[in-house]
Amino acid sequence: MSFETVIGLEVHVELKTRSKIFCSCSNEFGAEPNTNVCPICSGFPGMLPVLNQQVVEYAIKAGLALNCEIADYCKFDRKNYFYPDLPKAYQISQYDLPVCKKGYLDIEFGGTKKRIGITRAHLEEDAGKLVHQGSISSTPFSLVDLNRSGVPLLEIVSEPDLRSSQEARAYMEKIRSVLLFAGVSDCKMEEGSLRCDANVSVRPSGQATLGTRTEIKNLNSFKAMEKAIDFEVQRQIEAIEDGEEIIQETRTWEEDKQITRSMRSKEEAHDYRYFPEPDLPPLRISRKWVNDIIQSMPEMPEQARERIMDEHGLSAYDASLLTLTPDFLGFFDECTRYYHDGKIISNWMMGEMSKLLNQKNLDITQCKINPVHLVDMLKLMDEGRISGKMAKEVFEAMFETGSPPEAIIKEKGMEQISDEDTLEKIILEVIAKNPRVVEDYRNGKKKATGFLVGQVMQATRGQANPALVNQILARKLNS
Amino acid sequence: MTISFEEVEHVALLARLQLKEKEKEKYAEHMGSILQYVDKLQQLDTEGVEPLDHILPVFNIFREDQVKPAPKREEILANAPLVEAGQYKVPKII
Numbered sequence: 001m002s003f004e005t006v007i008g009l010e011v012h013v014e015l016k017t018r019s020k021i022f023c024s025c026s027n028e029f030g031a032e033p034n035t036n037v038c039p040i041c042s043g044f045p046g047m048l049p050v051l052n053q054q055v056v057e058y059a060i061k062a063g064l065a066l067n068c069e070i071a072d073y074c075k076f077d078r079k080n081y082f083y084p085d086l087p088k089a090y091q092i093s094q095y096d097l098p099v100c101k102k103g104y105l106d107i108e109f110g111g112t113k114k115r116i117g118i119t120r121a122h123l124e125e126d127a128g129k130l131v132h133q134g135s136i137s138s139t140p141f142s143l144v145d146l147n148r149s150g151v152p153l154l155e156i157v158s159e160p161d162l163r164s165s166q167e168a169r170a171y172m173e174k175i176r177s178v179l180l181f182a183g184v185s186d187c188k189m190e191e192g193s194l195r196c197d198a199n200v201s202v203r204p205s206g207q208a209t210l211g212t213r214t215e216i217k218n219l220n221s222f223k224a225m226e227k228a229i230d231f232e233v234q235r236q237i238e239a240i241e242d243g244e245e246i247i248q249e250t251r252t253w254e255e256d257k258q259i260t261r262s263m264r265s266k267e268e269a270h271d272y273r274y275f276p277e278p279d280l281p282p283l284r285i286s287r288k289w290v291n292d293i294i295q296s297m298p299e300m301p302e303q304a305r306e307r308i309m310d311e312h313g314l315s316a317y318d319a320s321l322l323t324l325t326p327d328f329l330g331f332f333d334e335c336t337r338y339y340h341d342g343k344i345i346s347n348w349m350m351g352e353m354s355k356l357l358n359q360k361n362l363d364i365t366q367c368k369i370n371p372v373h374l375v376d377m378l379k380l381m382d383e384g385r386i387s388g389k390m391a392k393e394v395f396e397a398m399f400e401t402g403s404p405p406e407a408i409i410k411e412k413g414m415e416q417i418s419d420e421d422t423l424e425k426i427i428l429e430v431i432a433k434n435p436r437v438v439e440d441y442r443n444g445k446k447k448a449t450g451f452l453v454g455q456v457m458q459a460t461r462g463q464a465n466p467a468l469v470n471q472i473l474a475r476k477l478n479s
Numbered sequence: 480m481t482i483s484f485e486e487v488e489h490v491a492l493l494a495r496l497q498l499k500e501k502e503k504e505k506y507a508e509h510m511g512s513i514l515q516y517v518d519k520l521q522q523l524d525t526e527g528v529e530p531l532d533h534i535l536p537v538f539n540i541f542r543e544d545q546v547k548p549a550p551k552r553e554e555i556l557a558n559a560p561l562v563e564a565g566q567y568k569v570p571k572i573i
Contacts, residue, residue: 017544024547033565034552042555054544075532082495084569097532130573131566142573143566263573271493281537 001241003202005233006210007162011175013154013185014126014193015058021125021152022049022092029191033131033145041125041150043087048279051076055152056283058184059099059123060293062154065182065300066118066175068103070290075282076123079272084144085128093155095274098122099285105178106302107170108320116171117159126151148192154184160199160210165229169222172196173324177301181326189221198229201246202236211236212246216260218253228253232260304329312342321350327364334371339378348374352392356399368402369395377405384418384465385409418465420472423456426464427472430455441477449473482511 020027023040040047063070077095103118128146132139156175162168176187176194187194201213216232219225231253236246251260299307301323308329309319323329328349335345357367377394380386386394386409397408409415417423430452431438441448449470456469487507491498498506549555552565561568 019542019544019546024542024545025549026546032552034555034567035565036549037552037555038549039555050540050542052544053541056541080493084567084572132571133564140571141561141563141568142571143563143568145566271489273493276532278534280533281535281540282532284538 002205003233003237003240004205004207005163005165005229006160006201006203006213007165007168007229008160008199008213009156009158009162009168009171010197010199011156011158011172012126012195012197013062013156013175013179013187015055015062015152015154016183016185016193017052017054017058017152019052020150021052021055021123022150025150027151029193031147033143034147037146037149041087042146043089043149049092051280051283052152055123056099056285057293058152059121059154060285060290061182061297062156062179062184063100063103063121064290064294064297065178065184066100066103066105066121066156068100068118068121070285071097071099071101072285072287073097073282074099074285076277076280077274078277079124079274081270081272083127084142085130085146085149087128087146087149091124091127092277092280093124093274094122097282099283105171105174107167107174109167109170114161114167116161116167119157119159121154121156124153124155125149126153160201165226165233168198168229169226172222172225177324181298181300181304183298183326192220195220196225198225198232200229200232200236202233202240211240212248214246214248214260215250216253217250217263218255220255224253224255227258228260231258235260298326301329308332308342312336312346314342314346318346318350322346325364331364331367331371335375338372338375341378344378345374348378348395352395353399356396367399369398370402370404373398373402373404380405380409384416384468386414386416387462387466389462390414390416414463416465417460417463418468420468423464423468424472424476426456426459427452427469427476430459431476438477449477452477482507482514486510 017027019025020041023038025036025038025041028036040049060070074094074097076092078090079093079095080090082089098120100121101119103121104115105118106113106115108114126148128144128149131143131145133141133143158171162171179185180187185193189195196219198216198219199213200216201211203209203211214232214236216228219228232251239246250263252263254261304323305316305319308314308322309316314322322332332342332345332349336342339345353367353369357364374395377386377391377398380394381388381391393412393414394405394408397403397412398405401408434452434455437448437451441452452473453466453469456464456473457466484503484507487498487503487510490510491503491506556562556565556567559567
């Protein structure tokens with residue numbers, strides 16, 4: 001029997017405000033435990049939350065980037081549950097009146113475009129963090145760090161429109177891209193500012209009703225998300241084929257074992273008893289507010305892609321990779337201010353640069369190469385002062401040191417020899433030393449030039465301008 | 480409107496309350512009478528009446544996005560029964 005996979009994602013994004021959502025504590029990542037904590041975000045009795053205006057501003061911006069309708073009226077609700085990282089024993093969230101709804105994102109996967117529906121996006125506060133010393137299974141205690149408690153979150157809920165782990169990944173990457181361009185979050189999965197839970201079910205191909213779903217948590221990287229979904233799909237198919245019933249439950253991805261494991265049984269199924277948050281008055285979002293934000297929206301990745309395809313004749317593929325993050329695009333745009341050929345810039349960025357960044361596991365903001373230096377290097381190539389092969393070496397040195405290309409060439413003594421007189425002298429010597437090869441050539445063995453060019457390159461330690469060498473050599477041999 | 484023992488037990492579990500048999504009886508009665516009152520409210524004609532999301536007619540109460548220094552960590556943790564490495568120490572539940 002063949003099965004169809006059905007996936008919906010709940011994506012949590014931390015908004016990059018200066019302060020938290022309901023108090024004035026700093027929203028910085030990585031501070032000493034419990035140093036960005038006050039009576040409000042640690043849930044002291046009687047404390048009152050006050051909403052950070054910038055959070056709403058960012059939520060509207062994100063909603064527009066996700067093609068959502070922005071509610072003109074919304075409110076906050078209490079979601080009640082007990083967990084040590086939630087000091088109030090309720091999370092302030094939005095239940096029936098979220099700030100954004102009915103949006104979509106277009107993803108491209110395997111050359112086809114697909115529209116993924118977004119049910120809603122709502123605001124809520126993040127919870128604290130549980131820290132376990134030593135191995136989690138051996139210690140009887142959890143340590144609680146509340147620095148993250150009260151960090152503003154936008155939860156983006158997709159429709160069950162995704163059909164494979166690769167589509168889920170493409171959708172996540174698209175969310176990351178549009179929110180980075182919108183400037184509302186730094187979307188760092190490794191720091192938890194972009195997280196996701198996946199709702200996964202399978203059904204026999206052709207069946208209209210959805211199968212029973214499970215929710216997978218703890219997906220902390222794109223790779224983990226793909227692997228966990230693939231594992232869960234396989235597990236469900238095997239269970240169904242063995243005649244078992246799928247239980248609706250929450251499962252966690254165990255990175256070390258590469259499996260999903262049941263977290264809670266059905267009996268403890270969540271009953272959050274939502275009710276309107278009495279400590280926060282509702283929001284009225286005026287059309288004017290939304291229109292002002294629309295006016296101030298920065299360029300989105302799809303627009304940027306069209307623009308650079310148009311301006312520089314790039315392929316759709318190259319353009320979509322260059323517009324994955326605003327920083328990557330910014331580097332490209334900066335280079336094109338000083339250099340005419342966007343295609344060549346793109347080739348270097350997608351080739352050498354991406355290769356080195358991946359090798360070192362860096363992102364472009366950590367790259368030492370200055371866009372102006374890359375342009376200088378391209379100009380040196382155009383002037384024939386360095387060959388393509390040398391340029392690669394220069395590029396690597398720029399990547400390591402951040403030095404300008406001129407300095408690297410000087411330091412390495414690798415300038416290309418493009419002086420005709422110098423080259424002619426060397427070529428005449430090579431010809432004189434290889435009379436038999438020259439004779440072969442004159443007897444019609446045209447391939448013999450390859451050997452002679454090689455000799456010239458050897459004599460110049462690879463620094464001769466190959467195009468010029470070919471030219472002069474041909475002239476001398478045919479004269 | 481009455482409420483069953485099972486419902487009382489379920490709500491108690493969600494609220495992490497341990498009830499004695501006698502208390503369950505008492506709360507079944509209390510909650511039943513509250514629900515009875517809600518039932519009575521349900522009989523009112525509320526056609527055209529907006530749902531009340533908040534008791535006061537105020538909207539859009541905001542704070543500027545500005546950071547203020549947090550209190551000292553010792554003050555925040557002062558009432559915690561157990562503290563370790565600058566953090567609350569609690570029994571593990573996962």
